[in-house]
Amino acid sequence: MKANDIVLLVLRLLIGGMFITTAIMKLLSIDNFEAYIYSFNIFSFLLSTVVARLIIMAEMLLGICLMSKMLYKYAWWLTMLMLAGFTVFLIYVAIFRNDTNCHCFGDIIEVDPAHSIIKNVVTMVLMLFIRKEEDYQFKGKKWALVAAVAVSFIVPFCVFPMDAVYNKFVSPVDEVNNTTFEKILADSTMADFDIHDGNYVVAVYASGCKYCKMSAKRMSLMMEQKQLDSSRFQILIWGDSLHIQQFREETNCEKYPWYVISPYDAIDVVYGKFPTFILTRDGEVVQGVDYRGLDEKLLMEHLK
Secondary structure, eight states: OHHHHHHHHHHHHHHHHHHHHHHHHHHTHHHHHHHHTTTSSOOOOOOHHHHHHHHHHHHHHHHHHHHTTTTTHHHHHHHHHHHHHHHHHHHHHHOOOOOSOTTTTTTTTTHHHHHHHHHEEEEHHHHTTTTOOOOOOOHHHHHHHHHHHHHHIIIIIIIIIIIHHHHHOOOOOOOOOHHHHHHHHHGGGTTOOOOOSSEEEEEEEETOOOOHHHHHHHHHHHHHHTTTGGEEEEEEEEEEEEHHHHHHHTOOOTSSEEEEEEHHHHHHHHOOOOOEEEEETEHHHHHEEEETOOOHHHHHHHHH
16 A cells, blocks of 8 residues: 555544544534524524434444445545535624533534634645545445444433433433421522412523533523523522522523522422423412423423
8 A cells, every 4th residue: 555545544534533523522412402593593402403303314324434435425525515514604603602612522522613714724624635536345334334323323312311201211200208398498598589469480400410500501592592581490409609600601591590408408398200290370389390391392382
């Protein structure tokens, strides 16, 4: 094998491997990637979860095809089109939004839109060097392609299922300790925590819980995009003051009513399951759901 062939081989494997790696990184922080897509207010939250997985599936499949040289010409052109499309999108984001992370590498490596544009442009230039590669012919190629498509679909859609699918098999309903909840309502130090008139959603968070942070970001996005009354979403949180302040800053939930409660009450009221969202009507508990169970439909039906 000539030195030039070795360089092209390494280059092709690196680019294909990068696409597979970015797909895996997005999967490992899929909740935040879904929320990022939802934040553009183009799709519903349910559709945002589908779009997130289709992007991951496309990256994974293109990476496999580039590395194995299956349907190479199609994969090369689709990769260039995807990179060009993402670059145009990132230019818009860089100009009109103040995002510190465009989630190209999930939450594992934070990359802002400007650096991601540079990465895409460099990748497109490198792609030009491997444009003349030909399809690799081998026995069982058809079945290998079927397996590649199957893996690219199964991993994002089945191994990391959407909440709407997940909830079909696992109940999102959580138990709420009514006695402890009434005790919190009756506490004289919680006089401002008044949910007796109408419907409310009360979130119970632990300040150090990453799932609480993810769900708080999601809830804030839903409240904003559906233009719901911010006073109808109230937060009970426990933890030290530093972690609580960091939680508020990271989740964009500072405008909602906050109340700090003791860890004992927090654990008792939701039986230690954080986060739990308590849906109330005139001060009475209607339902408790986990962070996967609180979707746009349920929120709108309860608070509209």
